[in-house]
Amino acid sequence: MDIQMCPPDLWRQKCMKKVKIVVLTAMLFFLITIPCRQIFNLSELTEVRPASAFPPAFGMLFGVWGALGCAIGNFAADILSGYAMEICIPGFLIQFIYGYLPYILWFGVRKKREKSVIRMKNVRHVMKYIGIVFADSLLMAAMLGMLLKITGMGSLLSQSTLLLFFNNLVFCLILGIPIIILADLAAEQEKGRVLTLNVRFVLIFLLLNVVSAVLMGVASYGEMYHYVADKMALWNRIYIRVSVDFFTLCGISVCFLWYLERNITVPIERLAELAGNYADRKKLKGGETGDRPAEESDGEEKLENRELAAVCDELSCLHGETGHLPAAFKKMMQDVEYYISDITRITAEKERIHAELQVASQMQADMLPDSGKILAGSREFTLCARMLPAKEMGGDFYDYFMVDEDNLAFLVADVSGKGVPAALFMVVAKTLLKNRTRGAASAAEAFTDANEGLCQDNYNDMFVTAWMGVLTISTGRLVFVNAGHTRPLIRQKNGCYTYLTERSGFVLAGMENMRYTQQELYLEAGDALFLYTDGVTEANNAEHGLYGEERLAKVLNIKPKLPPQETLNAVWEDVMSYQGDAEQFDDITMLAFYYKGNGYQTKTGKPNMEDIQEWNRFVDEILAEKNFPQKEAAKIRIAVDEIFSNICYYSKAQSLTIGCLVNEEAAMLYFEDDGIPYNPLNRPDPDTSESAENRKEGGLGIYLVKKRMDSLRYEYAEGKNRLTIMKNRNARKD
Amino acid sequence: MEIGIERNKSTLEIKLTDRLDTVTSPQLEEKLKEELEGVTNLQLDLAELEYISSAGLRVLLTASKRMKKQGKMEIRNVNEEVMEVFTITGFADILTIL
Numbered sequence: 032m033d034i035q036m037c038p039p040d041l042w043r044q045k046c047m048k049k050v051k052i053v054v055l056t057a058m059l060f061f062l063i064t065i066p067c068r069q070i071f072n073l074s075e076l077t078e079v080r081p082a083s084a085f086p087p088a089f090g091m092l093f094g095v096w097g098a099l100g101c102a103i104g105n106f107a108a109d110i111l112s113g114y115a116m117e118i119c120i121p122g123f124l125i126q127f128i129y130g131y132l133p134y135i136l137w138f139g140v141r142k143k144r145e146k147s148v149i150r151m152k153n154v155r156h157v158m159k160y161i162g163i164v165f166a167d168s169l170l171m172a173a174m175l176g177m178l179l180k181i182t183g184m185g186s187l188l189s190q191s192t193l194l195l196f197f198n199n200l201v202f203c204l205i206l207g208i209p210i211i212i213l214a215d216l217a218a219e220q221e222k223g224r225v226l227t228l229n230v231r232f233v234l235i236f237l238l239l240n241v242v243s244a245v246l247m248g249v250a251s252y253g254e255m256y257h258y259v260a261d262k263m264a265l266w267n268r269i270y271i272r273v274s275v276d277f278f279t280l281c282g283i284s285v286c287f288l289w290y291l292e293r294n295i296t297v298p299i300e301r302l303a304e305l306a307g308n309y310a311d312r313k314k315l316k317g318g319e320t321g322d323r324p325a326e327e328s329d330g331e332e333k334l335e336n337r338e339l340a341a342v343c344d345e346l347s348c349l350h351g352e353t354g355h356l357p358a359a360f361k362k363m364m365q366d367v368e369y370y371i372s373d374i375t376r377i378t379a380e381k382e383r384i385h386a387e388l389q390v391a392s393q394m395q396a397d398m399l400p401d402s403g404k405i406l407a408g409s410r411e412f413t414l415c416a417r418m419l420p421a422k423e424m425g426g427d428f429y430d431y432f433m434v435d436e437d438n439l440a441f442l443v444a445d446v447s448g449k450g451v452p453a454a455l456f457m458v459v460a461k462t463l464l465k466n467r468t469r470g471a472a473s474a475a476e477a478f479t480d481a482n483e484g485l486c487q488d489n490y491n492d493m494f495v496t497a498w499m500g501v502l503t504i505s506t507g508r509l510v511f512v513n514a515g516h517t518r519p520l521i522r523q524k525n526g527c528y529t530y531l532t533e534r535s536g537f538v539l540a541g542m543e544n545m546r547y548t549q550q551e552l553y554l555e556a557g558d559a560l561f562l563y564t565d566g567v568t569e570a571n572n573a574e575h576g577l578y579g580e581e582r583l584a585k586v587l588n589i590k591p592k593l594p595p596q597e598t599l600n601a602v603w604e605d606v607m608s609y610q611g612d613a614e615q616f617d618d619i620t621m622l623a624f625y626y627k628g629n630g631y632q633t634k635t636g637k638p639n640m641e642d643i644q645e646w647n648r649f650v651d652e653i654l655a656e657k658n659f660p661q662k663e664a665a666k667i668r669i670a671v672d673e674i675f676s677n678i679c680y681y682s683k684a685q686s687l688t689i690g691c692l693v694n695e696e697a698a699m700l701y702f703e704d705d706g707i708p709y710n711p712l713n714r715p716d717p718d719t720s721e722s723a724e725n726r727k728e729g730g731l732g733i734y735l736v737k738k739r740m741d742s743l744r745y746e747y748a749e750g751k752n753r754l755t756i757m758k759n760r761n762a763r764k765d
Numbered sequence: 766m767e768i769g770i771e772r773n774k775s776t777l778e779i780k781l782t783d784r785l786d787t788v789t790s791p792q793l794e795e796k797l798k799e800e801l802e803g804v805t806n807l808q809l810d811l812a813e814l815e816y817i818s819s820a821g822l823r824v825l826l827t828a829s830k831r832m833k834k835q836g837k838m839e840i841r842n843v844n845e846e847v848m849e850v851f852t853i854t855g856f857a858d859i860l861t862i863l
Contacts, residue, residue: 643788665816665846669786672818676787719855724833726826731854732819738853 052093053100060085060104068112073262074191083199084206086130087167091137091150092214098130121178129171129199136163150211151237152230153297154289161281164207168199190263197270204277205244208237229296236284240277247276298346298353302360305339309364339364388423388451395424395454398461400431410694411504411629414441415595416622417603419566425618426453427564428461432469434501436742437699437755440468442499443562443622444539445516453618456493460485460539464497474501474512475549478539482514482547485540495539498562505629505690505701505755507554508748512547514539517568518580520561520587523554528561528587530580556628561587561598566619570606573613578606595623631690631701638687638704640679647671650691650700657693660760666739667698667758673732674702674711674754682706682752697741701755708752710745712737768796775836776806782813785821794824801828805836812842817850829860839863 063082071079082104089097105126109119137150137159151157176192179185185192212234219226226234251269259265312335343361347354399418416429426446434440444460446453463481471477478499485495498516502509511531515538520528536547563583570578586605593601599621606619634649636642650671654664671689678684684706692699716737717730737743742757766789769780777800785793801807807828817825825840832838841863843851851857 640787662846668784669816669818669850672786672788672820676820717854719853720858721855722859724830726859731822735819735850735853739849 049096052089052096053103056085056089056093056097056100057104057107060101061107064104064108065111068108071266073194073266077191077195077198079266080198081202081206084202084210086126087133087164087203088207088210090130090132090134091211094134095131098127098134101130102127115182117182118178122175125171125174125178128174129167132170133163133167136166150215151208151233152227153233154285154292157233157237157281157285157288160208160211161204164203165200168196168203171199172196190267194263194267194270197267197274201244201248201270201273201277205241205248205273208241212237227296227300229292229300232291232296233288236288240280240284243280244273244277248273294349294351295353298349298357301342302346302357305342305357306360309339313367336364336368385423391451391454392420392423395420395457398458399428411627412439412502413595413625413627414622415599416443416620417599418618418620419615420449420454420618421566421615422450424451424454425449425620426457427566427618427620428457429562429620429622430461430465431622432465434469435744436757437505437744438501438503440465440474440499440501441562441622441624442497443516443519443564443620444495444497445564445566445618445620446495447493449618452491452493456495456540460495460497464499468499468501473549474499474510475547478512478514478536478547479545482539482541482545483543486543489540494541497539500560500624502554502626505631505692505699506753507556507558507626507629508551509554510549510551512536512549514547515541517563517565519563520584522559522561522587522591525557525592527591528559528584530584531560554626556626558626559591559595559598560624560626561602562622562624563602564618564620566615566617567602567606567621569617570610570619571613571616572609573611578609582609595625598623629690629692630694631692631699633688633690635686635688638675638678638682638684640676643672643675643679646675646689649689653691653693654698657698659693659698663698663758663760667700667756670736670740670756670758671700673736674756677711677732678702678704678706682709684752695760697757697759699755699757701753703751703753705751708747710747710752711754712743712745766792768793770796770800772800775804776808777801777804778808778810780810780813784815784817785824786816786818787820790818790820790824793821794827797824797828801831801835803835804832807832807836807838809838809840810842811840811844811847814844814847817847819854822850822854822856825856825860837861 060082063085064080067080067082068078073079082101085104086098086101089101091097093100102123106119106123109122114122151160172192172195173187175195176185176187176189179189179191180187216226216234248269251272252265255265255268259268340361343357343364346357347361349357396418399416414431416431418425418427418429420427426448427444428446429441429443431439431441442464444457444464446456446460448456460481463484464477467480467484468474468477471480478497495514496516497514498511498519500509500511511533513533513535515535518530518532518535521531522528533550534548537545568578568580568583572578582605583602586602587598590597590601602621632649632653634646647668650667651664654667659667675687675689678687682704684704686705688701688703690699690701690703711733714730714733716734717726719734736756739758740756741759744755746753766781766783766785769782771778771780779796779800781793783789809825829838839861843862848857848862851860851862
């Protein structure tokens with residue numbers, strides 16, 4: 032450690048610590064030595080010295096400062112005991128060497144010392160310690176022996192030097208070992224670390240050895256105290272017994288511990304560490320939010336996994352359970368990796384499908400007409416619809432479109448089943464129904480045609496229930512056809528909503544060659560319809576109850592006069608609140624329709640040529656009132672003239688109604704008479720290139736009308752001819 | 766509908782106003798029946814005629830056929846609206862329109 036780098040405070044702190052070590056060890060040494068010298072004095076130079084354990088122990092614990100402290104303690108004790116200076120000073124040096132040598136032997140000359148590491152953590156360390164203290168004691172005894180010889184107080188090989196040797200060795204074993212163990216345990220405790228299995232075994236056995244040796248010592252003392260008179264001989268014999276006891280037990284312990292270490296404890300420790308690392312890394316990886324590129328971490332992880340597997344392989348060479356454990360762990364690790372990659376793949380796939388469904392769901396929603404979009408003729412009606420699929424995609428749909436200028440079709444349908452299959456069939460059904468309705472002469476025919484189309488290649492036996500109404504806006508005539516669908520509710524003449532009782536046909540796509548029949552009724556201004564699918568009436572609540580038709584009618588009739596948007600919202604909210612937290616069972620679709628009336632002003636009477644001026648005036652006034660451009664109005668007047676005169680001359684009608692509606696874009700007129708069925712539009716056009724002599728007079732009038740109106744339509748229904756003409760405000764540019 | 770008639774020897778000049786439709790055509794037809802005797806030059810001024818219906822066309826066609834035998838029939842001052850009707854119906858080719 033580089034001291035220079037430390038700030039002065041820390042430096043002082045460190046110094047203080049060292050001083051404290053020196054003082055404390057010196058005092059301890061001194062305090063233990065003095066009483067022993069009094070009680071167990073063996074000669075003028077030595078005694079039973081438990082303090083002999085201190086220099087190597089403190090040397091190993093605190094290094095040079097511990098050794099120095101012990102040497103000072105010894106020096107002080109020697110002086111107090113009145114030892115000669117030539118003994119005291121070399122004694123001080125010898126004590127210092129005795130204390131410092133183990134430190135050097137243990138940690139080596141390099142100052143790279145691991146901080147507070149358990150010193151006796153395995154068999155090798157135990158052997159090393161015993162070896163060091165053995166050598167140290169021997170050296171110390173030899174040095175003191177030399178000193179005795181030099182000073183002439185004894186010989187090198189004598190009972191005294193043997194005693195000195197044993198004094199050191201025995202106490203280093205029975206006192207030094209517990210001191211070091213306790214110090215290390217305290218340090219570990221402070222750091223909050225838990226002892227490993229192997230360390231615990233080693234420490235337990237060492238302490239048992241120590242206890243056994245101490246007991247042997249005490250027993251021997253008790254036994255021999257009576258018959259061995261020479262104290263030095265007595266203690267030497269006690270020491271020998273203690274040593275023999277210790278080394279015998281230690282030999283057995285070491286063999287046992289060594290086996291344990293190789294085969295059980297250390298492999299288990301390594302495996303535990305491995306498992307811990309692996310688990311930590313997985314947890315870390317789970318917590319990552321992609322800050323690190325995935326590939327890089329994957330690569331690293333694979334490498335680490337390979338290392339772990341190698342360690343497992345190495346450990347699984349062991350016999351028995353300790354060998355099975357790492358093998359099992361490796362297998363488990365590989366399985367975990369496999370499952371993780373599997374789950375990752377499945378999750379990615381799931382996400383992809385979900386994303387695609389999301390897009391498809393949006394596409395389906397986009398296929399349905401937007402309620403906000405204003406249709407041609409929407410001055411006469413308001414319409415609002417909504418569909419909510421139970422899953423991402425649904426089989427329900429609604430649709431509305433203009434069949435032609437005057438006819439609005441609106442429908443609600445429900446494909447059997449839910450999800451993607453239903454959605455696919457829904458697309459086909461919707462397209463077919465729209466196309467066939469535009470092409471067909473009637474709503475019933477459209478259903479009959481669509482049914483044939485849907486029956487083709489319908490191998491999955493899907494089917495569609497549908498209710499469609501086609502409203503002639505100008506008259507309020509509503510033709511409707513039902514293919515097994517829920518009955519709509521109708522509100523007429525400012526009354527309440529009631530279920531429309533009508534015969535229903537078979538479902539669409541259910542059976543070939545079905546003939547659908549249509550029914551009709553007349554809507555008046557203010558009448559309303561509410562269409563829905565069974566997702567509404569069969570909505571479930573948490574108690575598995577059904578919403579039901581009764582409740583639907585009730586909700587609608589709370590405020591029957593609400594406009595469609597609000598009607599829809601009211602029902603929607605009620606269904607949602609009924610459903611509560613229960614899962615949506617089926618697609619929910621509803622459509623609210625409100626008829627504002629056709630907006631036509633009408634004049635009815637017996638068609639009579641004499642009265643033509645009156646009829647003209649009726650039309651003129653409306654056109655003038657609505658500021659219809661003069662030039663275009665003139666064309667309409669001619670048309671009225673031509674059509675009216677035709678009716679008068681040829682139809683034999685008793686009653687004629689002329690309806691006229693003028694808006695910002697166009698003027699629309701219809702002529703409804705109860706005369707002979709006759710479609711003037713079928714009359715061939717006159718040859719306009721004929722010379723004057725050959726010109727026929729007939730047919731010119733209707734030809735003029737055809738040429739100069741923007742659209743004409745003829746229909747015959749309920750015994751009435753009905754010719755509708757339309758003229759735009761702004762002349763067509765053709 | 767007013768029918769202004771001016772006679773100058775064998776020349777008959779007729780001014781049509783307002784509209785020539787189912788209601789007014791019979792009047793013109795009646796007038797022509799009365800007046801065309803001995804006329805060799807029939808001049809029709811349509812300057813004030815707003816529009817014409819097929820009934821009017823029929824009258825003009827009848828007149829034109831007759832005048833072919835007696836002399837000539839010329840139509841002038843045809844407005845856009847009426848001209849359109851003449852064009853659509855092919856009368857523009859039959860009648861002499863100045």
